[in-house]
Amino acid sequence: MLAALEHATGGLWPYLVVVLIGFLPTEIWRVIGVFAGRNLDESSDLMIWVRLVAAALVAGVVAKLLLAPSGALAVVPLWGRAGALAAGGLGYWLMRRSVLGGLMLGEAVLISVGLMYA
Amino acid sequence: MNVEPVSRPFWPSFVAGVGSAAGLPSLVLMASLIGVGGLTRDIGYPMFAGVLSTILIWAGPAQVLLFGSIAAGASMPAIAIAVSLSSIRFFPMVVSIVPLLRGPDVGMGKLLLGAHFVAVTSWTEGRRLLPDLPVKERFPFFIGFASMVMAAASFATGVGYHLIGALPAALAAALLFTTPMFFTLSLVAGSKTQADWAALILGFALAPLSTFVVGQDFDLLVVGLIGGSAAYLLHRTRRKG
Numbered sequence: 001m002l003a004a005l006e007h008a009t010g011g012l013w014p015y016l017v018v019v020l021i022g023f024l025p026t027e028i029w030r031v032i033g034v035f036a037g038r039n040l041d042e043s044s045d046l047m048i049w050v051r052l053v054a055a056a057l058v059a060g061v062v063a064k065l066l067l068a069p070s071g072a073l074a075v076v077p078l079w080g081r082a083g084a085l086a087a088g089g090l091g092y093w094l095m096r097r098s099v100l101g102g103l104m105l106g107e108a109v110l111i112s113v114g115l116m117y118a
Numbered sequence: 119m120n121v122e123p124v125s126r127p128f129w130p131s132f133v134a135g136v137g138s139a140a141g142l143p144s145l146v147l148m149a150s151l152i153g154v155g156g157l158t159r160d161i162g163y164p165m166f167a168g169v170l171s172t173i174l175i176w177a178g179p180a181q182v183l184l185f186g187s188i189a190a191g192a193s194m195p196a197i198a199i200a201v202s203l204s205s206i207r208f209f210p211m212v213v214s215i216v217p218l219l220r221g222p223d224v225g226m227g228k229l230l231l232g233a234h235f236v237a238v239t240s241w242t243e244g245r246r247l248l249p250d251l252p253v254k255e256r257f258p259f260f261i262g263f264a265s266m267v268m269a270a271a272s273f274a275t276g277v278g279y280h281l282i283g284a285l286p287a288a289l290a291a292a293l294l295f296t297t298p299m300f301f302t303l304s305l306v307a308g309s310k311t312q313a314d315w316a317a318l319i320l321g322f323a324l325a326p327l328s329t330f331v332v333g334q335d336f337d338l339l340v341v342g343l344i345g346g347s348a349a350y351l352l353h354r355t356r357r358k359g
Contacts, residue, residue, distance in 0.1 A: 059321025
């Protein structure tokens with residue numbers, strides 16, 4: 001059925017995929033968030049919990065991107081990816097809380113390891 | 119007699135937001151989305167499908183997951199569910215930024231527009247910068263900031279589509295590494311309390327364990343609820359003690 005649909009929509013298929021399989025499943029959380037957050041007090045306990053859940057989720061996404069990388073990142077072995085992340089965090093502190101500094105150091109370590117394996 | 123301001127200062131605040139985004143935030147997003155442009159090309163999609171994914175999905179990990187799963191030959195319903203589960207973070211992120219965006223002239227439509235622009239970059243920068251602004255300048259500032267990073271990211275998606283094949287492998291890997299590295303530094307920079315640190319560390323540490331126990335699909339849900347709630351309990355005990 002999917003193959004027939006792909007054929008029927010012709011050149012529009014990739015755009016349909018982006019909208020139906022990518023945009024809608026993501027956007028629904030943003031829309032629900034607006035309705036849920038509309039009447040909440042910024043400094044309420046519930047909001048603090050929500051913010052901490054969000055932080056844990058973002059950290060979880062980072063871990064998943066590192067453990068199961070896609071595309072070109074998979075060329076670099078796990079120890080290289082984890083080491084580069086640690087180096088970036090260390091660089092942030094050493095360069096007096098500079099996000100740019102941490103990012104640059106992390107990327108430099110990743111490229112160095114990548115050059116050994118690519 | 120009180121004189122009501124007749125003109126809302128939309129554009130000056132919008133331009134200030136654009137200016138605030140023009141440096142590091144835009145560069146980081148560009149580096150992240152070049153890799154997504156490359157993934158779009160890998161599966162034989164047209165360039166504008168990649169650019170459209172940046173504008174509409176506006177979530178690097180979800181885009182990587184979408185195009186990566188298509189490349190791996192996963193079924194469309196399975197991909198839709200996986201993408202949706204990977205984007206659950208937007209619910210708490212939007213909930214916690216809506217109170218900063220709302221104001222007397224910010225209705226439902228504007229809030230939904232603002233929420234669409236929420237991603238890790240605009241969320242961390244929004245939470246950092248918006249509280250210091252007067253209430254009526256917050257919404258235009260946020261829209262200006264987010265429009266700038268989105269424009270830069272869309273441009274980079276198109277460039278990446280044409281460029282990625284010509285890049286050395288180590289550099290292509292570094293571009294895809296930008297998202298996890300920047301997400302981490304954003305969290306670290308935004309962590310002020312012990313509870314913030316606990317959420318960060320628990321989220322990171324629980325992810326592999328959770329994938330092992332509940333599988334690829336629902337692992338992040340478990341990570342967020344357990345990690346976030348444990349950090350919240352720490353917050354409660356600290357405050358009492």
